[in-house]
Amino acid sequence: GESVGLHLPTLSVQEGDNSIINCAYSNSASDYFIWYKQESGKGPQFIIDIRSNMDKRQGQRVTVLLNKTVKHLSLQIAATQPGDSAVYFCAENYSGTYKYIFGTGTRLKVLA
Amino acid sequence: EAGVVQSPRYKIIEKKQPVAFWCNPISGHNTLYWYRQNLGQGPELLIRYENEEAVDDSQLPKDRFSAERLKGVDSTLKIQPAELGDSAVYLCASSRRTGAGEKLFFGSGTQLSVL
Numbered sequence: 001g002e003s004v005g006l007h008l009p010t011l012s013v014q015e016g017d018n019s020i021i022n023c024a025y026s027n028s029a030s031d032y033f034i035w036y037k038q039e040s041g042k043g044p045q046f047i048i049d050i051r052s053n054m055d056k057r058q059g060q061r062v063t064v065l066l067n068k069t070v071k072h073l074s075l076q077i078a079a080t081q082p083g084d085s086a087v088y089f090c091a092e093n094y095s096g097t098y099k100y101i102f103g104t105g106t107r108l109k110v111l112a
Numbered sequence: 113e114a115g116v117v118q119s120p121r122y123k124i125i126e127k128k129q130p131v132a133f134w135c136n137p138i139s140g141h142n143t144l145y146w147y148r149q150n151l152g153q154g155p156e157l158l159i160r161y162e163n164e165e166a167v168d169d170s171q172l173p174k175d176r177f178s179a180e181r182l183k184g185v186d187s188t189l190k191i192q193p194a195e196l197g198d199s200a201v202y203l204c205a206s207s208r209r210t211g212a213g214e215k216l217f218f219g220s221g222t223q224l225s226v227l
Contacts, residue, residue, distance in 0.1 A: 008152050034216065043116075043203055043218035044155065089154050091216070098143060098207070099168070100216055102154030 010107040019077040023090035030092035116219035124225045130192035133222045137206030147203040
């Protein structure tokens with residue numbers, strides 16, 4: 001059953017709609033960012049990354065947007081599918097280090 | 113290519129007992145991380161290795177936690193003695209060391225329950 005992330009913010013979307021998951025990062029010196037997807041009972045799975053010299057990057061059905069001015073990151077999922085239901089984390093990498101700091105996560109629920 | 117492999121997947125122990133977790137990183141990945149993930153939260157770093165050297169263990173509770181990566185490949189994380197508050201998922205991750213800002217790949221984790 002669902003036991004992970006009982007107190008996480010939750011985003012519910014209809015199947016086929018687009019999803020937007022937001023993340024505020026903490027360090028203005030961070031220069032590399034990753035979005036992870038974590039299904040119940042599994043480790044975080046890499047989705048897409050972006051470096052600070054870019055403000056947008058697209059993958060298959062996913063787009064990451066980076067706004068360095070307000071230290072904001074977003075993950076857009078097009079045509080959301082039931083298999084997209086999971087907890088999504090953003091991670092920031094402090095410039096020049098191997099230190100990755102994770103946000104608290106957002107639970108995405110896809111409604112049929 | 114095999115991913116990061118962790119074992120066991122689940123562990124249930126009584127408080128004050130010892131416990132150990134094992135991790136085999138992706139082949140060729142010099143950097144290995146141990147993270148702890150509490151319920152409803154993101155992963156928090158415990159320790160990072162560059163080959164066999166622990167280069168960042170500032171978050172590791174050294175009174176009861178220890179880790180090793182003797183040959184610069186596999187790693188073990190140990191807790192002795194375990195406390196109730198240690199119940200969490202322990203995640204291992206690895207990356208290549210070609211420069212800061214490399215993709216971090218995770219294993220499935222070990223879910224620890226301390227009773």
